[in-house]
Amino acid sequence: QQQVKQSPQSLIVQKGGISIINCAYENTAFDYFPWYQQFPGKGPALLIAIRPDVSEKKEGRFTISFNKSAKQFSLHIMDSQPGDSATYFCAAHRVDFNKFYFGSGTKLNVKP
Amino acid sequence: DVKVTQSSRYLVKRTGEKVFLECVQDMDHENMFWYRQDPGLGLRLIYFSYDVKMKEKGDIPEGYSVSREKKERFSLILESASTNQTSMYLCASSSPQGTDYLATNEKLFFGSGTQLSVL
Numbered sequence: 001q002q003q004v005k006q007s008p009q010s011l012i013v014q015k016g017g018i019s020i021i022n023c024a025y026e027n028t029a030f031d032y033f034p035w036y037q038q039f040p041g042k043g044p045a046l047l048i049a050i051r052p053d054v055s056e057k058k059e060g061r062f063t064i065s066f067n068k069s070a071k072q073f074s075l076h077i078m079d080s081q082p083g084d085s086a087t088y089f090c091a092a093h094r095v096d097f098n099k100f101y102f103g104s105g106t107k108l109n110v111k112p
Numbered sequence: 113d114v115k116v117t118q119s120s121r122y123l124v125k126r127t128g129e130k131v132f133l134e135c136v137q138d139m140d141h142e143n144m145f146w147y148r149q150d151p152g153l154g155l156r157l158i159y160f161s162y163d164v165k166m167k168e169k170g171d172i173p174e175g176y177s178v179s180r181e182k183k184e185r186f187s188l189i190l191e192s193a194s195t196n197q198t199s200m201y202l203c204a205s206s207s208p209q210g211t212d213y214l215a216t217n218e219k220l221f222f223g224s225g226t227q228l229s230v231l
Contacts, residue, residue, distance in 0.1 A: 002154075004154075006154070009152065032218050034218070034219075036220075036222075041224065042224055042225075043116070043202055043204070043222030043223050043224050043225055044155070044202070044220075044222050045222065046219050046220065049218075089154060089155065093218055098143065098160075098162070099157060099160070099170070100155075100157070100220065102147075102154040102155040102156075103154050104152055104153055104154040105151075105152075105154050
């Protein structure tokens with residue numbers, strides 16, 4: 001049973017467009033929601049993260065929107081660039097277990 | 113620059129072989145993790161360790177074991193490899209210490225992965 005559900009599985013966006021990836025969870029014990037970015041041949045790397053006490057976090061072109069009541073969070077990539085083409089994973093962290101639960105991943109392709 | 117190094121990028125083994133995947137981190141991190149990555153399933157936790165000689169089962173430990181004899185090294189062992197263990201294996205580390213816990217306590221540093229094929 002997947003603790004964090006991620007969609008879509010793949011996404012194609014034109015250069016300059018907005019990429020949106022969505023995640024949903026059920027367990028209210030999660031306390032931290034990071035997004036990881038993975039380029040081919042590399043391990044995932046932390047991109048941006050949010051805590052459930054804020055509704056939005058922005059770092060450059062990347063924004064996390066968090067809806068605690070709906071148990072959903074999403075990653076928005078503004079002005080998407082071909083260099084953003086990668087696989088993106090959302091995750092949720094339980095501090096009592098010190099474990100991360102990852103979504104299934106979204107492969108983003110930004111076309112020039 | 114922080115580093116998590118996995119010993120092999122690609123590995124091909126036969127069914128029934130005993131397989132060792134090695135991971136070394138140079139950040140003095142307490143926590144180390146083994147994940148497997150499969151298309152459509154994301155990253156799933158196999159085993160993790162909070163300290164030397166300590167290990168905890170993750171979500172899919174069956175068919176695997178681990179060893180942590182030194183702080184910097186965490187090994188994943190496939191006792192008798194099977195074809196359904198063909199996958200990308202990722203090692204990660206993290207540290208619970210530091211004043212900025214958002215940056216250190218809960219940030220996973222991943223290796224580049226080992227693509228294991230079991231024939």
